[in-house]
Amino acid sequence: MKKRTFGPQLFIYPMPVVIVGAIVNEKPNFNTIAYCGVAQSQPPMLAISMDKRRYTITGIKENRTFSVNIPSVEMLEPTDYIGTCSGRDVDKSGLFNLFYGKLKTAPMIEECPVNIECELADYMDFGGKNDLLIGRIVETYAENKYLTDEYPDIEKIRPIVFTRQDHKYWETGRFLTEAYKTGKKYNNLEDR
């Protein structure tokens, strides 16, 4: 076994692509990020990591609310655009149809198949480039056309995958198997 080393790198595969929404200076603003994961299963919380200089962060801290919107591959162009410019320079509020839910300062994107409405529970500064923002999930939204058996279906959503090293977007792929079942044959591991 010959493994090469690369130094400290963010080699997480796959990464999601999400659009974070907030009100900044009284205007809806959005940013596309790949740094979004689960912070806690119950009660449900998520974590997003953002460059401290990002315009969106100032609104999240001020209003203590934000949204996480899951774009489809069909929205790839505006999704990519949003990640390449700042709300300081351009107005991103007219790119999509927006709606609001329980919170009044977490703008959400109608065109995104799934929307997650969050209250800012906490944020951490580890002394480097980013803040880690913890969102308590208040509500989630999806249209019927994206559902199978009452829940959003990845094949209908068609979310976007990001690879960080080579700056590329990918589709998700074919169904493999159900979880917690395929590994069953290892249950006799101790006997091998």
Add this chain to the structure above:
Amino acid sequence: MKKRTFGPQLFIYPMPVVIVGAIVNEKPNFNTIAYCGVAQSQPPMLAISMDKRRYTITGIKENRTFSVNIPSVEMLEPTDYIGTCSGRDVDKSGLFNLFYGKLKTAPMIEECPVNIECELADYMDFGGKNDLLIGRIVETYAENKYLTDEYPDIEKIRPIVFTRQDHKYWETGRFLTEAYKTGKKYNNLEDR
């Protein structure tokens, strides 16, 4: 636009599948989780969320080290198995060939295309079911056969995607486009 509500749900699509490694009671142990994301870009840090009762967590807190290993779809059966049982009941140390890097208490899996070696920087308890563990990335590993242009290539790694609501595993899919380029035509947004 008619969106349905689902209450607070972890509707993040896609989620990765990673295997977390630690030494627990002097023995290598592993657990498969989908709750792994970026905590900071520079210096590179990642965040994993784990049920507080998990056996693996006791070792991470004791030694303040852990590994994150990216499995390939070819390893789906043992990867799934690892997530369905506890190191309290079964010995998972013999499932794979293991290696160690700079840290001596972060066991890594040879068969995984990519390995990330971490020091525990911090952990948070939000009063619910999980701890959020922050790892400072110390080193990363990959074999030459998984590289393209000096970096791990998602098409060679073939990582696993998890969907939480329906408990399913998926492949990643076809290449879409390069990031930070496709959105260019929106650069004249202000003129529209």
